[in-house]
Amino acid sequence: MMRRVLIALLAGVPFGAGLAHSGMSDPARVRAFLDLFGGAWDPTLAFVMGGAILPMAVAWRIHRRLDSPLADTSFVLPATTGITRSLVGGSVLFGIGWGIAGLCPGPAIADLVIAPVPAAIFVAAMLGGMILHRLLPARPVKRPNLENSHV
Amino acid sequence: MNWTGAMPLAGLTGGLLIGLAGAIMLLGLGRIAGVSGMVARATGIAPGGTLWPIASAFILGLPLGALLMALTVGPVTTRFPTSIAALVLGGLIVGFGTRMGSGCTSGHGVCGLSRLSPRSIAATASFMAAGFATVAAMRALGVTL
Numbered sequence: 001m002m003r004r005v006l007i008a009l010l011a012g013v014p015f016g017a018g019l020a021h022s023g024m025s026d027p028a029r030v031r032a033f034l035d036l037f038g039g040a041w042d043p044t045l046a047f048v049m050g051g052a053i054l055p056m057a058v059a060w061r062i063h064r065r066l067d068s069p070l071a072d073t074s075f076v077l078p079a080t081t082g083i084t085r086s087l088v089g090g091s092v093l094f095g096i097g098w099g100i101a102g103l104c105p106g107p108a109i110a111d112l113v114i115a116p117v118p119a120a121i122f123v124a125a126m127l128g129g130m131i132l133h134r135l136l137p138a139r140p141v142k143r144p145n146l147e148n149s150h151v
Numbered sequence: 152m153n154w155t156g157a158m159p160l161a162g163l164t165g166g167l168l169i170g171l172a173g174a175i176m177l178l179g180l181g182r183i184a185g186v187s188g189m190v191a192r193a194t195g196i197a198p199g200g201t202l203w204p205i206a207s208a209f210i211l212g213l214p215l216g217a218l219l220m221a222l223t224v225g226p227v228t229t230r231f232p233t234s235i236a237a238l239v240l241g242g243l244i245v246g247f248g249t250r251m252g253s254g255c256t257s258g259h260g261v262c263g264l265s266r267l268s269p270r271s272i273a274a275t276a277s278f279m280a281a282g283f284a285t286v287a288a289m290r291a292l293g294v295t296l
């Protein structure tokens with residue numbers, strides 16, 4: 001376990017360094033990227049996304065040749081198919097919050113050491129939102145579909 | 152476009168570091184480096200099981216990495232909204248939405264897109280579109296932070 005914890009830390013550090021270096025941890029820059037109609041669109045984040053996808057694309061190719069990860073017993077990966085209402089609805093909500101504050105989860109946490117007060121306010125609210133989601137029933141109760149009952 | 156204020160090279164190098172981190176998580180531990188999921192597991196909001204120490208170490212690495220960057224390369228610019236309401240409202244929606252949508256910019260946007268996962272492509276298109284629309288709507292309504 002100790003070795004796996006160290007590997008996770010070893011991954012978290014370049015992740016946080018990358019967020020800080022790329023401008024992703026600067027809410028105003030993120031909002032400038034999302035601001036298509038302000039006349040001063042900032043393309044930096046497109047480079048961040050591109051730069052991050054490159055090594056990951058290589059990693060996915062290597063993944064295909066591995067039976068198990070190098071330091072663990074098996075790959076535990078999410079499903080790739082099944083576009084559900086909660087996937088799209090949740091992502092839309094996330095995008096709205098991202099647009100309002102200019103922050104997504106990674107940069108907000110990395111910023112806890114750079115701008116502790118506003119970052120902590122955002123992170124506390126974010127945890128509140130996560131808890132709220134947890135408290136809601138996992139699946140809405142299905143009601144009989146009366147609209148289609150005549151078919 | 153605002154190429155004078157843009158930092159394509161820093162963006163690209165920073166992005167490469169983020170992707171490297173994702174590659175370490177995938178090839179080393181067989182996991183997706185998705186921050187929202189890791190936060191939920193590290194805090195116990197989502198059941199983490201044996202993943203708890205791993206998720207916590209990964210999350211701890213984020214501020215450590217940012218601090219390291221600030222100490223070595225130079226000051227890290229962070230221009231936060233001055234409105235506390237924007238931080239609270241944004242945070243609440245981001246927290247709720249990322250759990251409901253099973254991921255955020257890192258899990259869907261970086262790890263999922265590079266995997267060509269249809270779910271992540273749909274999620275990324277959704278949050279990007281919503282982000283663009285939100286900022287456009289705020290601009291149209293004259294909301295400043």
